[in-house]
Amino acid sequence: MDFKLSKEHRALQEKAREFTEQVLFPYEMEVEENNGLSPESHKYINGQVMEWGFNATNHSKEHGGTGYTLFEQALISEQLGMSTGAIWDAVPQPSFPMKFGTKEQIEEYLIPTCQCKRRDAYAITEADAGSDPTMCQTTAVKCDGGYKINGEKWYVTVGNIADYLLVHTHIDGDPNKATVFFVEKDTPGVSIKRTPEFTHHFAFKHPEFLFEDVVVDESKILKGIGEGFNMTKDWFVEARLGIAARCVGGAERVLKEANDFAANRVQGDRVIRDYQVIEHMLVDMTMDIMAAKSLLYRVCWEISGDMDRKLKHARASAIKLWCSEMVNRVTDKGVQILGGRGYMRENAVERLWRDQRVDRIWEGTSEIQRNVIGGQIKKRGIELYTGWAYEE
Ligand SMILES: Cc1cc2nc3c(=O)[nH]c(=O)nc-3n(C[C@H](O)[C@H](O)[C@H](O)COP(=O)(O)OP(=O)(O)OC[C@H]3O[C@@H](n4cnc5c(N)ncnc54)[C@H](O)[C@@H]3O)c2cc1C
Structure with a gap:
């Protein structure tokens, strides 16, 4: 057995440490004092993420990411985790399930998100569906133009800065048809109900979202009906x-x-x-x-x-x-x-x-x-x- 890190892995670890200390640490007190990261600081960090090559470490190069293995991702995340105020979340890791998207979804959502040009947020939890997501009450029902989504989602991390949400629904209220939709935040019927404060001061917010008769095209289903x-x-x-x-x-x-x-x-x-x-x-x-x-x-x-x-x-x-x-x-x-x-x-x-x-x-x-x-x-x-x- 040999538990040593290879030279390449050691170099990656060092690079992630330098990035964390040079790029993220200087913003810690801003997040602490303002309970969040300003748009200017966020933009600067995004640029640095691209420059240092830490964008979407969890997605393939083909999809615009940096294509690291899970072991390499852990080496990087360990270093990022040293930053306070969750500034590590300004180093986006687009939701893993997006890799199951259609060619069009990958072009419209995944690639720009891996390139720090767009941002996703994943919305599963609800008031009565936490540890048990099968209790989800958000429904999607077939209608003219696609599906009509109604419901409420809680704790949507980065919801304040996200461009679009991945919304976990039950088609016709059936838990066997758990289905995720891409929903643009500016779609009519999508609104932020409340933005509660939490124990930590986090770079971004965790708002609650309302979905009221939100009509989404069938092509916005991720992977398929029942795959949620x-x-x-x-x-x-x-x-x-x-x-x-x-x-x-x-x-x-x-x-x-x-x-x-x-x-x-x-x-x-x-x-x-x-x-x-x-x-x-x-x-x-x-x-x-x-x-x-x-x-x-x-x-x-x-x-x-x-x-x-x-x-x-x-x-x-x-x-x-x-x-x-x-x-x-x-x-x-x-x-x-x-x-x-x-x-x-x-x-x-x-x-x-x-x-x-x-x-x-x-x-x-x-x-x-x-x-x-x-x-x-x-x-x-x-x-x-x-x-x-x-x-x-
Ligand atoms: C800051 C923050 C950010 C979050 N971001 C997101 C996000 O981006 N997207 C998203 O969808 N969700 C998000 N969540 C939600 C998070 O995943 C849930 O809070 C978590 O899954 C627990 O659900 P709950 O809060 O409803 O607690 P509950 O499920 O109500 O649990 C309450 C207590 O009961 C216990 N319990 C529940 N069921 C069982 C069981 N079967 N056996 C034993 N004990 C049990 C729990 O362990 C806990 O101690 C976030 C939460 C927080 C606090």
Whole structure:
């Protein structure tokens, strides 16, 4: 076994770190103080994303992306995850299911989105459909001119700056016909109902959308009628690995800041790292990161290869669960080590502490991940998680 990163992967990791430090870090306080990124700053970052070649790392070059493997995407996301205020979301990763689009949809939506010229947002969740999206009440009913969509969507991330939405509906209210439509935001009948505030200060907003008799052509269906859930499930693999990678990066930044602080902060007759309680916190943070990073790299490397779709899903749940819970343990200790400074918004540790809380909630809560893993253990046995792949 050889766990070393290749020279190319090491260079990619370094480049992503430089990009994060040089392009994203300078905007952190703007997002914090204004609770969002200004259009000018967003435009500048978009230009830099293209220049550095980090646009649509999750889509093929043929579709306008940069075509990195899942392992390479994780190396990049880990670095981006060090930025606060979710400025990593200004480095767009167009929704994975768009790659299933028709030739026309790929030209109209995917390619310009991969080139930072347009922006998508994915709308599944509703007031009564969260962990269980089969309870979706948004309907699409056949009418003259295509389909008429009615309903309401919650927490639509980047909804404020998106040009179009991917809207998860049930045709005729039938959960077996879960279907996703491309909907331009300026289509008559589409409106923002409310833009709630959240714990984090995020580069963009998560508005709630209303769809009132929104007529959309049949050609705007993505992949086909009834394909909504399967597409989302496949996407979960990529999305959950992305979250896990960002959690590892965020935790690394917190540990670095806490370690530096503890080495310099004198209280009583010594630097605080010489109090064993503080040193042990640093140890626990380090061990947590070491374990999470080992798991992340291993799983991303495995998934980048040829692996059964259900196994990928099972693995991605485990890693999302582990890394999102890990970063919350680490950031909490980071705040404690910094003392009062750890509670000040001007410090990255405090911002990461707020930022990372949502990672245990979105893209499937920790409880849902445990349900998935529990189900897999019951069906396939514990070796799925505790075993090791071997040559046949
Ligand atoms: C900041 C933010 C951004 C988001 N962005 C988007 C987005 O862009 N697009 C989108 O569609 N959605 C988005 N979401 C929605 C997110 O995916 C949901 O919040 C999440 O899936 C949980 O759903 P819920 O909030 O309705 O909680 P609920 O499903 O109501 O869950 C409440 C509690 O019950 C638990 N629970 C529920 N069902 C079970 C079960 N079967 N077994 C055990 N426990 C259970 C949950 O784990 C949780 O603890 C976003 C959410 C947030 C907070």
